[in-house]
Amino acid sequence: MHLYLHIPFCKQACHYCDFHFSTNLSQKSALVEALCAEIALQNEYLPNNKLETVYFGGGTPSLLTEQELATIFDTIHRHFVVSSDAEITLEANPDDLSVSKLQLLRQYVNRLSIGIQTFDEATLRWMNRAHSAAEAENCVQLARETGFETLSVDLIYGIPDAGQTDKKESIWQRDLQKMLELDVPHLSAYALTIEPDTAFGRWQQRGKLPAVDENLAAGQFEELSKAMVRAGYEHYEISNFARPEQYARHNTAYWQRRPYLGIGPSAHSYNGSSRQYNIANNARYTVAIGKGDIPATVEELSMADQVNDYLLTGLRTKWGCSLSALTTLAGEDFSKKQAADLAAMYASGWLKQEGDWLRLTESGKLFADRVAASLFFE
Structure with a gap:
């Protein structure tokens, strides 16, 4: 943790x-x-x-x-x-x-x-x-x-x-x-x-x-x-x-989407099913905590949120994103669901598949967010 x-x-x-x-x-x-x-x-x-x-x-x-x-x-x-x-x-x-x-x-x-x-x-x-x-x-x-x-x-x-x-x-x-x-x-x-x-x-x-x-x-x-x-x-x-x-x-x-707890004003937390973010105001944060309240907005993560979060963060790393993990998160075969978008990214030269893993190419590192967004679930 x-x-x-x-x-x-x-x-x-x-x-x-x-x-x-x-x-x-x-x-x-x-x-x-x-x-x-x-x-x-x-x-x-x-x-x-x-x-x-x-x-x-x-x-x-x-x-x-x-x-x-x-x-x-x-x-x-x-x-x-x-x-x-x-x-x-x-x-x-x-x-x-x-x-x-x-x-x-x-x-x-x-x-x-x-x-x-x-x-x-x-x-x-x-x-x-x-x-x-x-x-x-x-x-x-x-x-x-x-x-x-x-x-x-x-x-x-x-x-x-x-x-x-x-x-x-x-x-x-x-x-x-x-x-x-x-x-x-x-x-x-x-x-x-x-x-x-x-x-x-x-x-x-x-x-x-x-x-x-x-x-x-x-x-x-x-x-x-x-x-x-x-x-x-x-x-x-x-x-x-x-x-x-x-x-x-x-x-x-x-x-790698591991759970973390963020403490303090503006801090974010993630527990696997939701994320929350504290108010970005020192005075209001201090007053709320003094009353025993956590001044945070909680966002429950949908299936699409979890898929998209993994794409956005995982593709930034040398490890990339596991297709089997994406399929588990999506509840359906990710490769089939996103076949057309994957083909377009392969053709662009920005994305490659190595076994079970999707990874950015060297040129793709300049367009990481664009590549991830092209594969997002709606």
């Missing part, structure tokens, strides 16, 4: 981010109390209480204090059995990762996911990131020296290179090279997207920021994939690359 905790606080708002968070840290302790109360309220949500992974996302979980971390983990251990080899991940920003903070985190977690995004100083300022390029590089070495062997970093591609002085090599190429020099065992790389309710979205609405260049992003994705595979990483999910035995176990559980 798998547990996610959403820590909805950040020092400042990145210009591209539309996740749920607040820059007002005054209510952080009260929110932590509410998270612990929700753990108690939801402790029977999962089919069993043994946790294989715990994941702190956000927001910026590295803002948690020693006392807040201790309180959360005490609560987790009261209500769940944490496997002795559990993967316990915490998302962190480089500017939080001093030696003393890393030593503190090492007591509680065994995997860090560091939000670097880019090693370019000007681009960090453009994104309104809180850390510097030097901090982005140094934090990886500090984490290793503190005992973190399991590390992941986030990078963003598709960023316009306007204004750079060195035209011989793009910012993205330099970011990739720096990541490979640091030999981080896991990389999550995401294309820049412009969401309406962000600073970038508002700039775009006023004509101050062009749309993301899809050709640029596609070219950089292909460059990323080739470079990482050449360097010995496995491209095991569209946005994720790992050294052997370094998969993100928690995120893999999502892609």
